[in-house]
Amino acid sequence: MNFVSHQSSRQSPVKDRKYWLMALIATLLLGCVNNAPNPETQANLATSTVQYEQWQTVSLGGHKMGYRHILTEAIKPTLINTNKTLSVTLSQPGVANRDITTTLSYQESASGKPISLSKTVQSNNTNHHLRANIKGNTLTLNTKNSSQKEHYTIPQPFYLPEGLRLALLSHSDNVKPFEYFSWNFSTRQFDKIQLTIKPYSNPEQPEYVWHIQQKTIQGDSIKHSEIFSDAQFHALTERSFSNGDEVLIRSCDKACATASFNPNTHVYRQLIRSPYKITDTALHGKIRYLLDGNFTLKIPNTYEQRSSIKDQGTELVICEDCGNEEKPSQSDLNTALEDNYWLPAKNPLFQSLVTEILPDHNSSAAGKMRRLTRFVTRHMSEEPSYSGYSTALEAYNSKKGDCTEHALLLATLARAAQIPTRVVFGLAYSNERFLGRKYVFVPHAWVQAWTGERWESYDSGLGEFTAGYIALGLSDGDQKDILKINEQLHNINIKSAIQIRSR
Template identity: 65%
Template sequence: MKILQVLTYSKADTHWPTSQIAMLISAITLTILLASCASNQQLVAVKSAEPGSLLSDQWQTVSLGDHKMGYRHIRRELNSERINSTETLALTLSQPGTRDRKISTILSYQESINGKAISLSKTMTSETANHQMNAKVSGNTLVVTLKQDAKVEKYAIPEPFYLPEGLRLALLKHEPRDVPLTYYSWNFSTRSFDKISLTINAYTDSANSAYAWHIQKATAIGENSKTSDIFTDAHFYPLTERSHSNGEDVLFASCDRACATADFIPNTHVYRQLIQSPYRISDSALQGKIRYHLSGDFDLQPPTTYEQSVTISPEGTELVVCGNCGTESPPSDEDLNTALKDNYWLPAQNPIFKNLVAELLPDHDSDPSGQMQRLTRFVTRHMSDEPSYSGYATALEAFNSQQGDCTEHALLLATLARAANIPTRVVFGLAYNNERFLGRKYVFVPHAWVQAWTGSKWESFDSGLGDFTAGYIALGLSNGDQSDILKINEQLHKIRIASAIQIRRR
């Protein structure tokens, strides 16, 4: 599988959006609770099956828009009075200027034959990110284990809570049909429960006689929702699903193994996240002050920071960006403590990072800004010049692999800073590129960088692109959690930069 392209590559390409890949995977895996069962033609009746029996084996192609991305394989077995469902999602993504990247995500579920949830797990594997998360139902509590650091988290389970077979059985029993079925499912990407509503309609179009039900699925995301259309047989085994996400449809279509796993030419999905600038912004303007006007029906409120002021009106969102344009209030002691905390994505208390910062930072240098500059230079040198956007890696994974893009740069830099007792936060937003990026000019690209509290202000540091300029637009602040970047990426396709005006001193 090859794509012949003429591209200009530069170090600036380190802001290739891993975030979009994470968003795509999240959008796909969110559909599991209705897409993980097989068609009735492959079904073996559970009650008549022998222990160890294969209940179903289903293959699907996965496409974004009109372009194939990979396949999904769903296998259901009966084992010791339990139904084990395993879904393998294999994606191949094109990365201009280098080889294609493969990402594998495996979701596993254990349920009783009556549909009672027992346990579930998620394993994601790529060149840069390898995550394993396990969850077990204990009474009314979901006990989640994050394998990388053996951290255990507990969550109260809302009712009703379903895994795949439990949901299918609930659909069979649900009456009346004109009332939506509402339930909760677990989302490993956000480590929270999604509230989902299913509207069930009889399928009456004679175009496909295999369909019996058309289910409209809505997953609540803040004040908005992610939607999909699912077409099932009479027993609520899905045959086709079209998930609406980020402005384009993800299509799951059942076929045989040969069809699902057949070779294809991967599409360069990162192009979909580029936002065109209304015109070229000069280098001198980037070193000064720029007023942006953002339009569109996006559901984001960009933060006011020391470097960015925000005004929201019915006409849109106005941002003014420069080195000292904002009027952000100083952080409280609680804010600073939060910005120092160790977490799954930023494991600042790991001895590897504690020992490293002791080597990198001289005892006599107590200036936080100077320390951040040293740490930034280290991350720039440590990470590979060839960016990789295959997954969303933790800071420890990024350090070990030395691979990634802007998100891995930002997570590693923020972790080192916290290990050095410098409060930091990860910024997700956009960065303007005045050079040719992926063959295109004058575009804003999804980007991540770090802001550190240097004693009097939150100051930006970026080991991927270099010094902060007025071309940086902050859309959200985070402690590095993947769920934060997913929420922002759901809105990117709705954002239009209507104007970018340099503000000159009089």
């Protein structure tokens, strides 16, 4: 979520529009567990036979935004490889359109036994690859930028696309709901899928044979979608919702699916209206908010934010020292120093970089954070880029991204400098005009660092922390955390925002 230059010391939050996109892509790929061919399979692709191919157009809220291509091939007589490629084009005023391509690949035996699966995301500043191998009841996850492996016990029944299709063919005469598990790369968890399948007959749509109601259960979150398939359970049309807007995937030919179009300005979909203008004086003081709406987020207490549940909704009091968060344990601080896929703090590049940025080893943690924040601000491009969710390493190398890349890079550098940090996902207030709208809260990400006495906010994108920052969740940078928040943003209403004056 990036930021353009602005005449004031506080930069414009134009960069803060990506939350909805990641949730949308996750919605489009629900249940799409794909297999990546291993080297032996790659060598055999020349002898493959196409079993099924489908082109589909993808729209959001009635506006086309890309296409999906599904290709299933038989590799010799014993292996089935399925690729599902989703290509999405984003528009943003003043800059060129951005393309994001997400490919899910699955490898199975001819009888539907799962072997492996992968996910690759590519854009102008993102290129990361996740691969999972299946052996027995264990799924082993490998990442392109890390030697670490993660092991997960597979719940049963577990299916990849071809195995699921074969299971549905066997189940088609059974009126009972069909239940299975699929792997979700974005959350690195297994989703429980429940299908209610009924025959469908319509003379105007003779290709539709099955009407499927799908319920996807992700922890305490449930997503619903509607699918119309042919007799062999190939999905022809899928309808779901992302942040209140209809997502429609409809089969057509290649020319239709890939036809050029004028993308809608999707990067501005997630603005939350403020009840009124908040003055700069109030932003630099103390504000009491009241939030209501049908959301289930547990809004955190921090050193800057105090959260409490009232009859009218959730009350937040925000200022530089309004919070009542408990002091972290040594274990908490150790966790906030850990290296992970999104925050590769142990990478030699970052270890060397912090030595250059912070030559004075005796300076305070707060002083070091100010230096690191200035470095990230200067290093990252001022032009926003919303193409995917990059790791800190990708953000550093490309110098592109938005507020998430800013936050991930800053948190990684801080951890490399042995400063405990956490990534905050939430909202930031802006008095600027966006497509005719003023006085709005925009999705935002920033960093909180433990400076010895408190968790203190640092933001290399927008600048200094104000009472206009609402923390909705705390994270170690994992994409799954921002997805959980994003899918509920459209349910949040900021009912009031009142300045609390000192007496």
